[in-house]
Amino acid sequence: MREWRGGAEKAGGGDGKDGLMANGAAAVRGGGSGGRRARATLRDVAEAAGTSRSTASRALGGHGYVADHIKERVEAAAERLGYVPDVSARTLKGRSSGLVGVLVSDLRNQFYAELAAGVEHALSAAGYQMVLVDDHADEERAAAGARAFLAMRADGVLLTPVARGATETLVGHGVPVTELDRRSGVRGCDAVAIDNERGARLAVEHLIGLGHRDVGIVVDEVQWDTGRNRLKGYRSALRDAGLPVPRRHVLDLSQGEGDQAAQLAAFLDGNPALTAVFAANNVMAELVWQELKRRGSAVPEGCSVVSFDDLAWMKMVEPGLSAVRQPVFDLGGRAAELLLDRVGRDGAGRAESVVLQPELVLRGSTAPPKN
Amino acid sequence: MREWRGGAEKAGGGDGKDGLMANGAAAVRGGGSGGRRARATLRDVAEAAGTSRSTASRALGGHGYVADHIKERVEAAAERLGYVPDVSARTLKGRSSGLVGVLVSDLRNQFYAELAAGVEHALSAAGYQMVLVDDHADEERAAAGARAFLAMRADGVLLTPVARGATETLVGHGVPVTELDRRSGVRGCDAVAIDNERGARLAVEHLIGLGHRDVGIVVDEVQWDTGRNRLKGYRSALRDAGLPVPRRHVLDLSQGEGDQAAQLAAFLDGNPALTAVFAANNVMAELVWQELKRRGSAVPEGCSVVSFDDLAWMKMVEPGLSAVRQPVFDLGGRAAELLLDRVGRDGAGRAESVVLQPELVLRGSTAPPKN
DNA sequence: TTCTCACATGGGATCGATGCCACACCGACG
DNA sequence: CGTCGGTGTGGCATCGATCCCATGTGAGAA
Numbered sequence: 001m002r003e004w005r006g007g008a009e010k011a012g013g014g015d016g017k018d019g020l021m022a023n024g025a026a027a028v029r030g031g032g033s034g035g036r037r038a039r040a041t042l043r044d045v046a047e048a049a050g051t052s053r054s055t056a057s058r059a060l061g062g063h064g065y066v067a068d069h070i071k072e073r074v075e076a077a078a079e080r081l082g083y084v085p086d087v088s089a090r091t092l093k094g095r096s097s098g099l100v101g102v103l104v105s106d107l108r109n110q111f112y113a114e115l116a117a118g119v120e121h122a123l124s125a126a127g128y129q130m131v132l133v134d135d136h137a138d139e140e141r142a143a144a145g146a147r148a149f150l151a152m153r154a155d156g157v158l159l160t161p162v163a164r165g166a167t168e169t170l171v172g173h174g175v176p177v178t179e180l181d182r183r184s185g186v187r188g189c190d191a192v193a194i195d196n197e198r199g200a201r202l203a204v205e206h207l208i209g210l211g212h213r214d215v216g217i218v219v220d221e222v223q224w225d226t227g228r229n230r231l232k233g234y235r236s237a238l239r240d241a242g243l244p245v246p247r248r249h250v251l252d253l254s255q256g257e258g259d260q261a262a263q264l265a266a267f268l269d270g271n272p273a274l275t276a277v278f279a280a281n282n283v284m285a286e287l288v289w290q291e292l293k294r295r296g297s298a299v300p301e302g303c304s305v306v307s308f309d310d311l312a313w314m315k316m317v318e319p320g321l322s323a324v325r326q327p328v329f330d331l332g333g334r335a336a337e338l339l340l341d342r343v344g345r346d347g348a349g350r351a352e353s354v355v356l357q358p359e360l361v362l363r364g365s366t367a368p369p370k371n
Numbered sequence: 372m373r374e375w376r377g378g379a380e381k382a383g384g385g386d387g388k389d390g391l392m393a394n395g396a397a398a399v400r401g402g403g404s405g406g407r408r409a410r411a412t413l414r415d416v417a418e419a420a421g422t423s424r425s426t427a428s429r430a431l432g433g434h435g436y437v438a439d440h441i442k443e444r445v446e447a448a449a450e451r452l453g454y455v456p457d458v459s460a461r462t463l464k465g466r467s468s469g470l471v472g473v474l475v476s477d478l479r480n481q482f483y484a485e486l487a488a489g490v491e492h493a494l495s496a497a498g499y500q501m502v503l504v505d506d507h508a509d510e511e512r513a514a515a516g517a518r519a520f521l522a523m524r525a526d527g528v529l530l531t532p533v534a535r536g537a538t539e540t541l542v543g544h545g546v547p548v549t550e551l552d553r554r555s556g557v558r559g560c561d562a563v564a565i566d567n568e569r570g571a572r573l574a575v576e577h578l579i580g581l582g583h584r585d586v587g588i589v590v591d592e593v594q595w596d597t598g599r600n601r602l603k604g605y606r607s608a609l610r611d612a613g614l615p616v617p618r619r620h621v622l623d624l625s626q627g628e629g630d631q632a633a634q635l636a637a638f639l640d641g642n643p644a645l646t647a648v649f650a651a652n653n654v655m656a657e658l659v660w661q662e663l664k665r666r667g668s669a670v671p672e673g674c675s676v677v678s679f680d681d682l683a684w685m686k687m688v689e690p691g692l693s694a695v696r697q698p699v700f701d702l703g704g705r706a707a708e709l710l711l712d713r714v715g716r717d718g719a720g721r722a723e724s725v726v727l728q729p730e731l732v733l734r735g736s737t738a739p740p741k742n
Numbered sequence: 743t744t745c746t747c748a749c750a751t752g753g754g755a756t757c758g759a760t761g762c763c764a765c766a767c768c769g770a771c772g
Numbered sequence: 773c774g775t776c777g778g779t780g781t782g783g784c785a786t787c788g789a790t791c792c793c794a795t796g797t798g799a800g801a802a
Binding site for chain 2: 778779780781782783784786787788789
Binding site for chain 2: 757758759760761
């Protein structure tokens with residue numbers, strides 16, 4: 001549990017002039033509008049309290065011996081001057097910044113937003129601040145983010161890896177890293193992920209159980225283990241049920257730069273036998289949903305649909321979309337805790353891996369095939 | 372345009388040992404696993420290059436006179452040692468941290484996530500990092516966040532104000548602040564917001580134009596000017612059309628701590644004459660949508676619905692939900708740019724206000740009343 | 743009375759980068 | 773030959789907080 005020391009600073013609601021302006025000594029005003037003040041330093045506080053910086057530091061920090069009356073004087077002075085300790089100086093000396101870097105692939109995607117929210121929740125509970133960078137799944141941006149985290153002496157970094165580079169840089173410099181959702185394969189970092197293969201199996205086995213024999217999959221992140229493992233789960237579920245796994249039932253949208261909707265339409269046209277589609281993430285689910293709606297296919301009568309990743313809209317639509325729910329917020333929180341554990345141990349200890357289990361949420365979008 | 376200097380650090384894909392380990396002098400290893408290295412400092416680089424810290428600084432920083440061959444030697448040494456300049460030290464000396472604090476009310480709400488994404492986009496384009504704090508609309512947390520931003524010498528702060536406290540603290544310490552989406556009323560800070568009143572008018576006038584005379588509103592943020600102004604727009608649209616604005620057509624969910632769905636149900640039961648409902652934000656829209664679905668009301672035949680704030684799910688549902696679209700991502704971006712302008716001018720200049728215009732997106736959830 | 747020890751306080755070095763200033767070259771010009 | 777201006781280079785103070793250590797108190801013990 002970290003602590004940001006500094007005056008308690010009552011949440012002064014009403015009167016405009018609180019303690020901030022009461023001081024005359026260090027107050028400095030710049031040009032006309034937008035008043036600028038020199039920040040009060042520990043030295044100012046010490047002088048105002050009539051003592052030395054060392055003593056003032058001890059008084060505010062609570063270490064070592066300080067006479068009670070002096071302590072009170074110092075605290076009063078700090079409050080009066082609006083003193084806020086300078087993290088840069090503290091970091092420079094003490095080698096801990098209180099910052100944790102977080103690198104995600106697309107903040108506009110609700111999945112990553114929720115992940116970030118979970119991380120932030122855990123970090124702020126422990127007194128850390130989150131520096132959030134969106135790399136837009138771009139390797140170069142991710143590397144730049146990693147360098148920035150290094151430069152700011154981040155105490156640790158959480159990231160959804162795009163490539164090996166960022167993790168390698170950080171681990172190479174001794175910064176504790178926890179990978180989220182995906183794994184780059186770099187050794188020496190913790191990881192928290194979902195059991196993607198099992199989640200996909202759950203979804204596909206459910207479809208098979210309903211009697212589907214021709215199940216398609218729409219996937220787009222096979223460059224990462226998330227997509228790969230979901231594809232794997234899909235395949236093995238079919239195989240274990242003794243069903244064929246024809247290549248043409250797999251639509252991989254990671255490659256083609258063209259219009260995804262058009263590719264999906266062609267895929268559906270080319271596979272008229274499909275009675276169910278498994279969308280391997282929320283973006284694919286949206287795509288599939290829109291396309292089926294566009295062509296007027298009845299769900300689930302004409303085609304059952306299951307999504308991997310359960311977003312808010314999936315319970316709003318009619319019929320509700322069956323989905324593999326991932327504990328996304330928790331995933332972020334667990335990862336942050338894992339990271340902070342390691343930070344607390346000063347980076348020591350074996351790299352840990354946590355795998356969280358997804359859960360199949362059944363709604364109206366899945367039913368036995370018609371024929 | 373800020374710049375994070377430091378070795379170019381090629382995206383070394385293959386071989387495990389890149390330049391990082393090549394150096395013998397400063398390399399230090401901790402306990403068994405999880406190798407730890409002392410960070411290379413400018414001093415290390417200077418020594419490795421056989422020159423002084425000053426010269427090394429000039430060579431890397433590109434200021435002042437440095438002989439070409441020395442400059443090359445220093446750059447090579449920096450690269451070899453994996454040197455990354457220490458932001459804390461630089462901040463301490465140069466008084467600019469490269470950090471911008473961002474305070475939002477609920478990262479799990481897509482609105483705020485998108486806002487944060489827009490901010491991040493603009494900030495990272497300008498070479499700044501975003502420190503993101505979620506205050507959960509809690510005044511105390513917001514104040515704590517503001518203090519943390521102060522402590523880390525954030526160059527500026529963007530926030531969706533919960534109360535006056537946070538903005539007051541920051542402005543009082545001379546930190547440039549731009550308020551997002553809402554305004555606390557504190558003087559001395561920029562603001563970027565949506566024209567909420569006009570947005571609400573657009574929605575309600577549309578309903579009136581369709582022939583609705585009994586339009587309800589469900590609102591929950593009247594403690595902030597967003598909710599208040601939407602309510603105002605709703606009222607004035609009705610009034611201008613010569614329609615009555617009975618109190619019982621307004622459901623304010625900001626107060627009651629009880630079950631919102633139950634309150635909404637009671638509201639609808641108590642107002643059987645309502646032919647349309649205006650949901651004043653995306654959370655209310657979800658609530659209304661679910662409740663209407665639960666009670667089997669046909670939309671738009673039984674009841675038209677318009678939302679303020681257009682989320683992804685609103686185009687997925689059937690019928691699509693008509694909504695007042697806010698340029699949320701842009702709002703964040705504009706605010707960040709406004710803030711950085713001020714940061715560049717060292718806080719000088721009059722406080723600016725930007726108001727962005729929303730736009731009504733018509734889908735299937737609105738139609739003339741049946742009677 | 744002197745010594746010890748718990749308590750209290752201030753001096754000053756330190757963290758790493760920066761940038762001013764003094765100094766040391768060099769060729770050229772008076 | 774002395775001086776001047778254009779180039780390079782290194783010494784050193786600085787930013788603010790921290791913390792080790794030296795110094796200084798008073799009370800109680802020997």
